[in-house]
Amino acid sequence: MEDLGRDYVILVFLASIGVIQLAVAHAGLTKLLFLKRSLYTYALGLTLVVAGFTWFFRDGPRHVPDTVGGLDGNDQAARFALSALAAVFFTVLATSALNRRAGGSTKSELASTSAVFGLEALQDHTYLESLPTGLRSLWEERPPWMRR
Amino acid sequence: MDEAIVRWLNSGVGTLPWLDDVIKVVVSDYFAPVALSLIVLGIWFGAKTPLSRELHQRAALTAMLGVAFGNLAVQIIGALAFRDRPYLSQPLELLFYQPTDSSFPANPAVVGAAIAAGLWGADRRIGAASFVIAALWGVSRVYAGVSYPTDVLAGAAIGVGVVIAVTWALRRIEPLPTMVIQLAQRFYLA
Numbered sequence: 650m651e652d653l654g655r656d657y658v659i660l661v662f663l664a665s666i667g668v669i670q671l672a673v674a675h676a677g678l679t680k681l682l683f684l685k686r687s688l689y690t691y692a693l694g695l696t697l698v699v700a701g702f703t704w705f706f707r708d709g710p711r712h713v714p715d716t717v718g719g720l721d722g723n724d725q726a727a728r729f730a731l732s733a734l735a736a737v738f739f740t741v742l743a744t745s746a747l748n749r750r751a752g753g754s755t756k757s758e759l760a761s762t763s764a765v766f767g768l769e770a771l772q773d774h775t776y777l778e779s780l781p782t783g784l785r786s787l788w789e790e791r792p793p794w795m796r797r
Numbered sequence: 798m799d800e801a802i803v804r805w806l807n808s809g810v811g812t813l814p815w816l817d818d819v820i821k822v823v824v825s826d827y828f829a830p831v832a833l834s835l836i837v838l839g840i841w842f843g844a845k846t847p848l849s850r851e852l853h854q855r856a857a858l859t860a861m862l863g864v865a866f867g868n869l870a871v872q873i874i875g876a877l878a879f880r881d882r883p884y885l886s887q888p889l890e891l892l893f894y895q896p897t898d899s900s901f902p903a904n905p906a907v908v909g910a911a912i913a914a915g916l917w918g919a920d921r922r923i924g925a926a927s928f929v930i931a932a933l934w935g936v937s938r939v940y941a942g943v944s945y946p947t948d949v950l951a952g953a954a955i956g957v958g959v960v961i962a963v964t965w966a967l968r969r970i971e972p973l974p975t976m977v978i979q980l981a982q983r984f985y986l987a
Binding site: 657660661664665668669671672673675676677678681698702705706709710711712713714715716719720722725726729733737741766767768769770771776779780783784786787 | 818821822824825826827828830831834835836838839840841842843844845847850864868893894895896897904908979981982983984985986987
């Protein structure tokens with residue numbers, strides 16, 4: 650039943666990328682979008698979700714007891730978490746490459762990210778442009794026991 | 798009463814083959830849980846303002862913890878009060894494989910209700926849509942002949958109850974949930 654586990658991972662990976670695109674388009678996090686126009690992004694997101702489920706259920710409802718190779722709850726949870734996380738990292742890395750400005754951001758533009766942490770910053774800056782600011786702030790605010 | 802409802806619902810199997818095909822997908826172990834988990838993922842990223850984003854992410858954390866503790870409750874209750882599946886005591890047309898674990902409480906109902914109740918706290922529309930998916934999943938289990946209605950109702954009550962308890966517990970352990978979200982914000986993932 651290795652196929653079932655593999656297909657489950659593909660379903661979650663594809664559908665997660667689609668859902669993330671739908672969500673970030675709704676939230677206005679433009680630097681996480683694969684496509685510039687919202688309409689195309691919604692179409693892409695829906696297509697990926699439908700494609701994921703169609704792919705998974707292409708041969709029927711896949712009723713396999715977990716005693717003979719089906720995925721039990723824990724297995725499903727672990728595969729879902731890893732696949733969704735992979736989809737998140739694929740999205741942030743791919744959109745960082747797609748949406749990076751020619752010549753990169755200026756120092757003053759990057760400095761403006763320092764005021765904003767979290768997804769909010771990804772309205773104006775890509776993930777890889779923003780990440781150093783967050784890591785630097787974590788390092789500067791590290792607890793005393795880590796300062797030795 | 799419980800058995801009569803199962804027999805009545807299950808008697809519809811075979812009447813509309815297309816409906817049976819749809820139910821076979823809805824009742825599967827993979828459709829509703831993936832759909833509901835994707836909604837949780839969407840709510841994590843989908844809010845428009847920082848304030849609503851934090852509310853949504855707290856709801857997503859609550860839903861995930863609700864599922865975890867709900868599953869734990871199912872294991873304990875199932876071991877203490879084992880109940881045979883309905884197809885063992887009456888002739889039913891099964892649309893699902895024959896599960897061997899306890900029929901009571903229905904695990905899918907616990908999972909569905911926990912996610913829906915968790916999200917309800919942040920967004921009524923998304924919470925309501927999640928409750929619809931959870932309800933369809935629960936009813937399809939009865940239609941398919943693998944759960945009693947009371948298994949599903951008890952499961953839903955457990956799911957909602959666990960989420961209420963998790964919400965209370967998360968408030969008690971503040972600022973830990975806030976620190977988790979703030980740490981994720983430094984990695985630009987929240």
